[in-house]
Amino acid sequence: MQVLAGDIGGTKTALAIAEVRSGRLSFLRSRNYASAAYPGLEEIARDFLSTERRRPTSAAFGIAGPVRGGRAEVTKLPWSIDERQLARRLGIRRVRLVNDFIAAALGIPRLSRSGSVVLLPGEAESDGPIGVIGAGTGLGQAVLVRVDGDGIAVASEGGHADFGPRDEREDRLVRFVRKGFGRVDRDRLLSGEGLGHIYDFVKFDHRASDAPAVARAFPGNDRAAVISRFALSGRDALCREALSLFVSIYGSEAGNLALQYRATGGVYLAGGIAPKILPALRRRSFRDSFRSKSPLEAFLSRIPVRVVLEPKLGLLGAAATAYRIAIETTR
Known part of the structure; x- marks a missing residue:
């Protein structure tokens, strides 16, 4: 067929x-x-x-x-x-x-072994809900539950829920983005566009300007790709800080998803961005943000997280x- x-x-x-x-x-x-x-x-x-x-x-x-x-x-x-x-x-x-x-x-159940890679190890329950989150053009979310052996997916528009800042820096980030857009949802920050907003905030927060090489690279190119490239190569401090903050927010939101759905079957990062910034996701910032949710740190530490590589x-x-x-x- x-x-x-x-x-x-x-x-x-x-x-x-x-x-x-x-x-x-x-x-x-x-x-x-x-x-x-x-x-x-x-x-x-x-x-x-x-x-x-x-x-x-x-x-x-x-x-x-x-x-x-x-x-x-x-x-x-x-x-x-x-x-x-x-x-x-x-x-x-x-x-x-x-x-x-x-x-x-x-x-997700049809992925080959090479279709995803472990980001955070854990102990997945075979019949537990699986959370799926992905930053790309926007921020998508869903959960896969098993009923009588069949996988049933439940949609979510959680990417458009309000973003909740966790500290003073993120308070400043929200105030900065709100000036341009009013309401700040998760999609506004966890997306390709969002990485650009975070970079602009970091630049504003430090009262800095684009490095000459970064400024030359922006015109005619995807800003998120430029920021990621300069961050991962270590060639620009503002880009590194912006990507680090993006990864921290990504980890926190993935942890929120795990809590909302009790995703004991694991969490998968889909979307176009995660595979491209995998080295940054492997740093401690993502793990700490995913798990640091008192009083449920132990629960979250048992949930495995994988990055989907299958396009x-x-x-x-x-x-x-x-x-x-x-x-x-x-x-």
């Missing part, structure tokens, strides 16, 4: 044709698109399917935004998507829209969803 899977983000849209045989999933073809270059998902899907001789049996798309009643609004794009309309226009019998971190959570995690979960709805149709 062949199905269409999609991972729809504010920056990138990834589509793939997956084949499922005896429950095993493999990708036959995939392609990435720049989301903002297209008026909607339909146009991207039509282009992708133009070389297919026959339409896939079903399709599922993980959407970076809330999904209700088969309709979705992409948080950082002017796209409205309706699964019934999409099914009709693409000529695919069954189409399902899910939150992108629902797809990510459903992809097709969302596609894996979307493909699994497409396969499931295809099977339901035949029953």
